Each structure stands twice: as structure tokens, then as C-alpha cells.
Amino acid sequence: MRVNPNLVPNILADLQQSQTTLNMALQEVATGKSVSVPSDNPEASAEMVGNTLESANVDQYTQNVSGVLSSVQSADSALSAVVSSLTQAISLGTEGANGTSNAANRQAIAQQVQSILSSVVSQANTSYNGAYLFGGTASSVPPYAADSSSPSGYAYNGNGDANSVAVGDNRSVQVNLPGSQIFSSSSADVLGSLSSLVSALQSGDTSAISAATNSVSTALSYVTQQRVFYGNAESQLNAQETYLQQETVSLTSQQNSLVGVDEAQAATLLSQAETDNSAALAAAAKVLPTTLLNYLATPS
Amino acid sequence: MGGLLTSLLAGVQALEASQAALDSTSNNIANANTPGYTREVADFNENPENLTGAGLSGGGVTLDGIQSVRDELLNLQIQQQTSDQSSANTQSALFQQLQTYFSSNGEDLATTLAAFSSALAQLSANPGNSAVRQSLLSAGQNLAQSFNTTASGLTTAQSDADQQVTQTVAQINSLTQQIAQLNSQLTSSVTTSQNGGTIEDQRDQLVQQLSTLVGISVTQSSDGEVITTANGSPLVMGSQSYSLQTTTGSDGLQQVLDTNGTDITASIQGGQLGGAIQMRDVTIPAYFVSLNTLAVQLATSFNRAQAQGYDASGSAGQAFFSVPANAANAAAGISVALTSGSQIAAGSDGSAGSNGNVANLSAVFTNDLPSGETPAGAYSDLVFQVGNDASNAGAHSTAIGQSLLQLTNQQNSVSGVDIDEETTNLIRYQTAYEAAARIVSTVEALSTVTINMISS
Numbered sequence: 001m002r003v004n005p006n007l008v009p010n011i012l013a014d015l016q017q018s019q020t021t022l023n024m025a026l027q028e029v030a031t032g033k034s035v036s037v038p039s040d041n042p043e044a045s046a047e048m049v050g051n052t053l054e055s056a057n058v059d060q061y062t063q064n065v066s067g068v069l070s071s072v073q074s075a076d077s078a079l080s081a082v083v084s085s086l087t088q089a090i091s092l093g094t095e096g097a098n099g100t101s102n103a104a105n106r107q108a109i110a111q112q113v114q115s116i117l118s119s120v121v122s123q124a125n126t127s128y129n130g131a132y133l134f135g136g137t138a139s140s141v142p143p144y145a146a147d148s149s150s151p152s153g154y155a156y157n158g159n160g161d162a163n164s165v166a167v168g169d170n171r172s173v174q175v176n177l178p179g180s181q182i183f184s185s186s187s188a189d190v191l192g193s194l195s196s197l198v199s200a201l202q203s204g205d206t207s208a209i210s211a212a213t214n215s216v217s218t219a220l221s222y223v224t225q226q227r228v229f230y231g232n233a234e235s236q237l238n239a240q241e242t243y244l245q246q247e248t249v250s251l252t253s254q255q256n257s258l259v260g261v262d263e264a265q266a267a268t269l270l271s272q273a274e275t276d277n278s279a280a281l282a283a284a285a286k287v288l289p290t291t292l293l294n295y296l297a298t299p300s
Numbered sequence: 301m302g303g304l305l306t307s308l309l310a311g312v313q314a315l316e317a318s319q320a321a322l323d324s325t326s327n328n329i330a331n332a333n334t335p336g337y338t339r340e341v342a343d344f345n346e347n348p349e350n351l352t353g354a355g356l357s358g359g360g361v362t363l364d365g366i367q368s369v370r371d372e373l374l375n376l377q378i379q380q381q382t383s384d385q386s387s388a389n390t391q392s393a394l395f396q397q398l399q400t401y402f403s404s405n406g407e408d409l410a411t412t413l414a415a416f417s418s419a420l421a422q423l424s425a426n427p428g429n430s431a432v433r434q435s436l437l438s439a440g441q442n443l444a445q446s447f448n449t450t451a452s453g454l455t456t457a458q459s460d461a462d463q464q465v466t467q468t469v470a471q472i473n474s475l476t477q478q479i480a481q482l483n484s485q486l487t488s489s490v491t492t493s494q495n496g497g498t499i500e501d502q503r504d505q506l507v508q509q510l511s512t513l514v515g516i517s518v519t520q521s522s523d524g525e526v527i528t529t530a531n532g533s534p535l536v537m538g539s540q541s542y543s544l545q546t547t548t549g550s551d552g553l554q555q556v557l558d559t560n561g562t563d564i565t566a567s568i569q570g571g572q573l574g575g576a577i578q579m580r581d582v583t584i585p586a587y588f589v590s591l592n593t594l595a596v597q598l599a600t601s602f603n604r605a606q607a608q609g610y611d612a613s614g615s616a617g618q619a620f621f622s623v624p625a626n627a628a629n630a631a632a633g634i635s636v637a638l639t640s641g642s643q644i645a646a647g648s649d650g651s652a653g654s655n656g657n658v659a660n661l662s663a664v665f666t667n668d669l670p671s672g673e674t675p676a677g678a679y680s681d682l683v684f685q686v687g688n689d690a691s692n693a694g695a696h697s698t699a700i701g702q703s704l705l706q707l708t709n710q711q712n713s714v715s716g717v718d719i720d721e722e723t724t725n726l727i728r729y730q731t732a733y734e735a736a737a738r739i740v741s742t743v744e745a746l747s748t749v750t751i752n753m754i755s756s
Contacts, residue, residue, distance in 0.1 A: 001713075002714070002718075003713050004710070004712040004713040004716060005712065005713075005716050005717065005718030005719070005720070006712045006716045009708060009709075010705065010709065013701070036403060037396075037399045037400065037402075037403045037687070037690070038399055038402050038403065038683050038684070038686050038687025038688075038690065039395065039686075039687045039688075039690035039691040039694060040687075040691075041687070042683075042684045042686075042687030042691055043684065045402075045403075045683050045684065045687050046680040046681065046683050046684035046687070047680070049413075049676055049679055049680035050676055050677070052410045052413075053410070053413060053414040053417055053665070053676045055414070056414035056415060056417060056418040057414070057417055057421055059418065060418035060419075060421040060422050063425075064421060064422070064424065064425040067425050068425055129426075130429070131428055131653060135653070136651070137647065137649055137651045137653045137654035137655075137656070138651040138652070138653055139428055139651075139652070139653030140428055140652050140653055159649065159651055161648075161649045161651070161654055161656070163427065163653070163654060163655045163656070164659070165424050165655065166420075166421050166424040166425070166659065166662060169666060172659065291723070292719070292724065293719070293723055296723065
């Protein structure tokens with residue numbers, strides 16, 4: 001049976017194959033990626049689309065959590081200051097209702113309670129990163145402004161809505177309580193009770209002072225209850241932060257397994273491909289130029 | 301005398317035969333590297349014996365002709381596989397070009413979809429912040445730009461395929477003319493009982509080239525070869541060639557017509573022409589449908605979510621994206637209709653700090669579009685489709701390459717010139733020539749002796 005005398009196409013095909021393998025191994029080591037165009041691995045490329053979206057979202061959610069955590073903590077410390085102020089107001093009120101105080105004392109106490117009221121209002125007008133924390137969703141204007149027509153002397157300019165911030169794909173956390181619910185609610189009016197305590201002290205009527213002090217007490221318990229919301233929000237956010245950290249790790253590891261290259265393995269493959277290529281070239285060099293003419297004596 | 305003359309005749313015939321064989325051997329060696337050359341062998345035949353008084357004696361040798369050794373069936377198989385591989389290669393090359401638009405290159409849809417979705421999450425935490433709103437607007441513009449760029453990449457690949465159609469048809473026509481000419485030369489030369497070797501070699505080369513351009517079907521007839529396209533439109537019939545024409549179709553792309561003016565574009569298979577038409581008319585339009593559908597549905601869904609909320613000044617949300625009325629241009633023409641971040645409808649109650657509608661905007665990414673997939677899911681399907689098709693074209697080309705190599709090896713083993721074989725033939729025929737020359741000189745010497753017998 002006659003065999004193919006022309007080895008060149010076969011040799012060339014083998015050399016090209018060996019060269020292609022070498023090029024691929026080189027690219028993997030250089031880029032650290034096993035997939036650079038979709039045809040390298042269609043399934044992995046398709047899955048990477050989802051991974052890219054998820055990774056970007058998780059990064060943003062992580063930032064959201066830390067930003068919101070700061071504003072919640074800010075609100076909580078404002079309320080903590082309010083609680084201290086109210087406690088102080090109660091002891092001042094008790095002192096004022098005491099029969100041993102005289103009118104001059106009561107005037108002085110009234111002044112102190114008035115300044116406590118101003119400081120509570122300024123706590124209610126706390127802002128974080130340019131947004132007012134207790135105005136509901138109307139966060140661009142101070143929630144409480146002086147208004148002589150209002151019984152407490154202050155009117156609420158915010159609204160009753162709350163924002164829930166996205167911290168996960170279908171997970172959001174409510175991040176604020178409207179000021180109207182905390183400081184001027186119908187159940188316990190913090191500002192109103194402080195303001196009526198001031199009036200009672202100025203009037204000198206001890207029973208009125210006692211009644212006003214009681215309503216400040218009620219307001220204090222109420223505010224303490226409202227603070228629970230912010231404590232809960234904080235715990236939820238901390239838990240979500242942990243979850244997002246785990247998500248980040250798992251997404252990165254998925255990305256590596258889809259398109260990443262094991263460096264040790266890639267380096268080994270590269271060196272193997274180089275060896276194979278050299279061997280193929282050396283073999284081709286040996287085989288190509290030999291024919292019968294090399295062995296025949298030239299005719300004399 | 302009959303004996304001596306017979307021997308002389310035999311010797312002379314042997315000389316001529318060896319001479320001719322040497323000619324064909326040297327022709328083989330000379331053409332060892334000529335593409336498409338089929339080796340020639342000298343066809344020796346024993347002459348019929350003569351009946352003389354002394355009994356039967358041999359009649360010497362005749363050279364019946366120089367025969368080219370070729371296998372027609374192998375040629376046909378090689379042509380078919382060449383067409384197939386050429387089509388796969390053409391598609392593969394176009395895929396290399398358009399795949400880059402679907403790779404992770406910073407501007408691709410996967411990246412911009414991700415950036416837009418995460419910008420929405422940022423808006424959720426900072427609805428009143430104008431820098432954050434502006435960055436969402438920019439992310440939207442980048443997303444629209446990605447759609448535009450990807451669509452334009454597909455269009456470029458499609459118009460490259462279109463150009464290939466025109467060029468390939470011109471090449472086909474030139475080849476069929478040449479083949480027809482060779483056919484007519486062949487029929488006239490074979491009738492004068494000359495070996496059509498060289499002309500047939502040339503013709504086979506041209507037919508091989510033709511098979512890389514388009515899938516063909518070859519049959520023999522009394523006039524020479526009959527070549528048609530795979531579905532039967534005539535290209536060459538004997539010494540007559542039929543040209544293909546191109547004309548601009550209603551969609552602006554080139555349609556291929558046969559000689560009678562019938563549109564045969566859809567039935568062309570194989571070769572560069574078949575591959576280019578397949579990509580241009582089937583593969584790329586399918587990608588366009590997916591891309592355009594995604595653009596339209598994403599824009600519509602997002603605009604609807606905008607309308608459910610209020611922007612920073614408390615007005616109802618306007619359409620975020622604008623999409624051309626013709627769905628076929630959706631991805632190419634999608635753009636952002638809003639001009640300022642304050643127009644983004646983040647709020648649900650009219651106040652500037654509300655984020656109540658952001659959940660609706662984000663839900664566009666987590667809910668299914670009318671096509672049944674989320675936006676990322678729909679795009680991911682498209683990426684898989686492109687990658688898979690590209691990978692298949694490459695794999696197909698490689699697989700056929702292996703098979704073609706086998707067939708070519710077989711063809712070479714039949715028709716290829718083996719230098720070693722020709723070298724040994726040279727030695728053989730040289731020896732035979734020397735021996736035949738010996739016969740002549742021996743007979744001459746004997747004749748001289750015989751004549752001297754008479755004259756002395």
C-alpha cells in the first residue's frame with residue numbers, strides 16, 4: 001500500500017496545534033483568567049453576567065449599611081441626650097413644685113426648663129450628612145421651627161413618612177421615625193409638656209407644676225420606648241453587615257472558579273506546552289530533509 | 301533475419317519506452333511541489349506475439365500512454381469537506397469580531413447593567429443627594445451607550461458578511477468561466493487521445509478553489525464536468541459557464557441571483573458564501589432580536605416604575621429612557637430622555653427626601669421582564685448563545701480539519717510524487733535503457749558478423 005510521501009502538511013498541522021496550545025497557556029498565565037471571550041467557556045461567561053451584577057449590588061449594599069448605621073447611631077445619641085434633658089427637667093419640676101421654693105426660685109427654674117426645651121428642639125433638628133433625621137421624608141428642612149401660634153412654641157414642618165433603605169436584594173431596613181411621632185405625638189407631647197412646665201413654673205401654681213412634671217415623666221417613658229426602634233434597626237444592620245461580608249467572599253470565590261486560573265497549574269501547563277513545542281520542532285527538523293538521494297552515491 | 305530484426309525492433313521499442321518513462325519520471329520530479337499535480341506513470345504493454353516459422357516470439361513493448369493517477373471519488377469528498385470547513389471558518393472569523401462586544405471590556409452590557417443596578421441601591425440610601433442622583437443618570441447613559449455599541453458591533457459584522465457576499469460572487473464567476481474554458485480544451489484534447497493530465501490537474505485545482513467559495517455538486521457528462529450549487533443552480537455545464545449576480549434587497553443587503561434571475565440566497569450552503577449568508581441572514585438577526593427585545597422591555601419597565609413615583613420637585617416621574625418607535629432599532633437608538641438627576645422619581649410622597657419609589661425602580665432588575673427573564677438573565681442567555689455558537693463554529697472547523705487532513709493524506713498517497721519512488725524509477729529506467737541500448741549494439745554486431753559471412 002502506497003503511503004503519503006508528503007509529510008509536510010501533517011507536520012505543519014501538528015506544529016500549529018502545538019503553537020496554539022502554547023499561546024493559550026501563555027495567555028492564561030499572563031492574564032490570570034481562563035476566559036477572555038464568551039467562546040472560551042460559554043456557560044461560565046453567562047454565569048459571570050449574574051455574578052457581576054450581584055457583586056456590584058453587594059458592594060453598594062455594604063456601603064449602604066455602613067452609611068445608614070452611622071445615621072441611626074446619630075439619631076440614637078440625639079435621643080439619648082433628649083432623655084438626659086427630660087430627666088433633668090423632671091427633677092427641676094419636682095423642685096419647683098416643692099413648697100420650699102419661692103417665686104424668684106421658680107422664675108429661675110422656669111428659665112432653666114426653657115433652655116432645656118431649646119436644647120431638645122435642637123436635638124430634634126439633628127442632621128447627618130445634610131439630611132435632617134427627624135423630619136420624616138422631608139429631610140431638607142429643619143423639622144421644628146419656632147412658631148408663636150403653636151401651644152409649644154414650635155411647629156413641625158416635616159411629614160409622617162419613613163424611608164426604608166435597600167440593604168439586600170429583597171431586604172430593606174426602615175431607618176427613621178418621623179419627629180411628629182417622637183417629639184409631638186398625641187400620646188405624649190415632649191415639646192408640649194416641657195412648654196407647659198415652663199408656663200406652670202412662671203405662674204407659680206404648684207398643682208399645675210406637679211401636673212406638668214407628670215406629663216414630662218410620661219413623655220420620658222414614651223421617648224425611651226421610641227428609642228427601641230433605633231436599637232432594633234442597629235441590630236438588623238449589624239446582622240446584615242455580617243451576611244454581606246459572607247456574600248462578598250462567596251461571590252469572589254464563584255468568580256475565581258468561573259474565570260480564574262490556578263496559577264501553579266497554569267505555570268505547569270505553560271512549561272509543558274513549551275516542552276511539547278520544542279520536541280515537535282526538533283522532530284520535524286530531523287524528518288523533513290531526508291530522502292533516498294541522501295544515501296545514493298552520485299554517478300561517476 | 302526475422303529473428304535479428306525482431307530483436308532489433310524489440311530493442312528500439314524498449315529504448316523508446318524507457319525514454320518516455322524517463323520523461324514522465326523527470327516530469328514528476330520537476331512537479332513534485334506543484335499544487336494539484338497528480339503523478340504520471342508510464343503505461344507499458346506487451347505487444348502480441350508473432351507467429352513465425354520458429355514458433356511464437358514476443359512482440360516487444362509498447363508505451364500505451366502516460367497515465368495520471370487520480371482518484372475522482374477522493375476529490376469529491378475533499379471538495380465537500382472543504383466547503384464545509386470554509387463555511388465554518390468564515391463564520392468563526394466573523395464571530396471573533398463580534399464576540400468582543402459581549403466580553404467583559406468595561407463597556408459591555410454586563411458591566412453597565414451592574415453599575416446601573418448598584419447606582420439604584422445607592423439612591424435608596426441617599427435619595428436627597430444630588431450627586432448620587434447625577435451618578436444614577438450617568439449610569440443610565442452608560443447603559444444606553446452599551447446597547448448602542450453592542451448593536452453597532454452586530455451591524456458592522458453583518459455588513460462585513462454582506463461585503464463578503466459581493467466579493468465571493470465575483471470570484472465564483474471568474475472561476476466558473478475558467479473551468480468552462482478548461483472543460484472545452486479537455487473535450488477537444490481527449491478526443492485526439494492525448495492524456496488530459498495537465499489540463500485535468502488545472503481544472504481540479506480550480507474546482508477545489510470553487511468549493512472553498514461555495515458548496516457545489518459535481519457530475520461528469522460527455523461534455524466535461526457539470527457543476528451546480530448544492531441546491532441545483534447551474535454554474536458550469538460542459539464548456540458553458542453561468543454567472544451568479546447580486547442585487548440589493550429590500551433590507552439593503554445583497555441578494556444572490558442565478559442566471560435566470562431567481563433569488564437563491566436562502567438555499568446557498570457551504571463555502572465562504574454559504575457561511576457569510578448564514579451569519580448575515582440567520583445568526584446575527586437572531587442576536588438582534590434578543591438584544592432589541594431586552595432594550596425595549598427594560599426601558600418600558602423602568603419608565604413605568606418612574607411613572608409610579610415623584611421626582612425631587614414633587615412632580616410625577618417622566619420617562620427615563622427613550623426608545624425608537626421601530627423595535628428593530630431599539631438597541632441602536634436607546635437613549636436617556638431625562639436631563640437632570642432631579643427628574644429621577646425616587647419619592648413616593650412628593651417630598652425631596654423620600655425613597656419610597658426606589659424599591660419599584662430596583663424591582664425592574666429583580667422581577668422578570670415580559671420575556672420571562674430578569675434583565676441580567678436575558679442578557680446572560682444572549683452571551684451564552686453567542687459564546688456557544690462561536691465555540692461550535694471553531695470546533696466544527698477543527699474537526700473537519702482533521703478529517704480533511706486524512707483525506708488529503710489519502711489523496712497524496714494515491715497521487716502525490718514520492719521523491720524516493722521517482723529516484724528508484726530513474727535508476728530502473730536508466731538501467732533498462734542501458735540494457736536496451738546493449739541489445740541494439742549486440743544486434744548490430746551480430747548483423748555485421750552475418751553480413752561479413754556473406755561478403756567474405
